[in-house]
Amino acid sequence: MSNFKLRPNTSDAIFQKYIWQDNEYRIPEKLGSDTRIIDVGCHIGLFSYLCWQRGARHILAFEPYPENYELAQLNLKNTSVTLSNQAVWRSDQSKDEQLFLTSFFLMDPDGPDPVNNDTLNTGTPSVFGQQGKAVETIPFDRVVGDEIIDILKLDCEGSEFPILLTSQKLKQVRFITGEYHLMDQIPEIGKVKGYQHYSLGMLADCLTSLRFKVEFVPFKDPLFSATTGNFYAYNLDL
Numbered sequence: 001m002s003n004f005k006l007r008p009n010t011s012d013a014i015f016q017k018y019i020w021q022d023n024e025y026r027i028p029e030k031l032g033s034d035t036r037i038i039d040v041g042c043h044i045g046l047f048s049y050l051c052w053q054r055g056a057r058h059i060l061a062f063e064p065y066p067e068n069y070e071l072a073q074l075n076l077k078n079t080s081v082t083l084s085n086q087a088v089w090r091s092d093q094s095k096d097e098q099l100f101l102t103s104f105f106l107m108d109p110d111g112p113d114p115v116n117n118d119t120l121n122t123g124t125p126s127v128f129g130q131q132g133k134a135v136e137t138i139p140f141d142r143v144v145g146d147e148i149i150d151i152l153k154l155d156c157e158g159s160e161f162p163i164l165l166t167s168q169k170l171k172q173v174r175f176i177t178g179e180y181h182l183m184d185q186i187p188e189i190g191k192v193k194g195y196q197h198y199s200l201g202m203l204a205d206c207l208t209s210l211r212f213k214v215e216f217v218p219f220k221d222p223l224f225s226a227t228t229g230n231f232y233a234y235n236l237d238l
Contacts, residue, residue, distance in 0.1 A: 037153070
């Protein structure tokens with residue numbers, strides 16, 4: 001993995017440690033070549049590359065932010081990963097939407113990872129911007145189609161809620177692994193009928209009603225543990 005490109009003075013190396021060394025997404029050491037994976041929020045390709053290195057050959061990866069997408073293209077060029085410059089989005093809209101991306105911001109020097117004052121967090125762009133870089137969207141259920149998906153990974157800065165809450169295809173997914181980002185104030189574009197805020201209880205209810213076994217692991221650092229963490233959902237019927 002020595003040829004994988006990271007950007008200096010950014011959070012890239014931190015995310016590499018989380019995904020490759022810490023295995024935060026709980027990916028098995030070996031994956032079959034027929035394993036089907038969807039990577040939502042591909043960033044620079046770290047998760048997709050890990051899965052490819054471990055044997056998977058059917059990987060669909062989606063990254064909306066242009067700078068991250070371009071680097072993911074470089075990092076994944078010698079793999080069989082299919083990479084798209086799109087934001088995976090909710091499945092209850094009659095037509096594709098155009099959303100606007102927020103940008104990178106500086107990391108907190110007092111946060112959980114040792115960084116300099118000028119270190120950029122390259123994992124923060126979301127599709128909840130009021131203006132800025134426009135991004136093409138694709139409904140999650142269209143991505144899944146009629147396939148059984150072995151691993152769905154979600155790290156999409158709050159989009160996980162409208163994606164999961166509006167999908168009719170989750171029963172076709174064996175294992176969901178990702179980050180959650182709780183919201184008391186939901187951006188208008190991200191609102192789903194019947195939900196006033198995004199909470200762990202609400203997400204648990206959604207997934208357990210579809211016969212998933214769900215586990216939540218808050219981030220260890222108190223700066224983030226109240227609103228952000230990892231979640232894992234195992235389909236009991238597949």
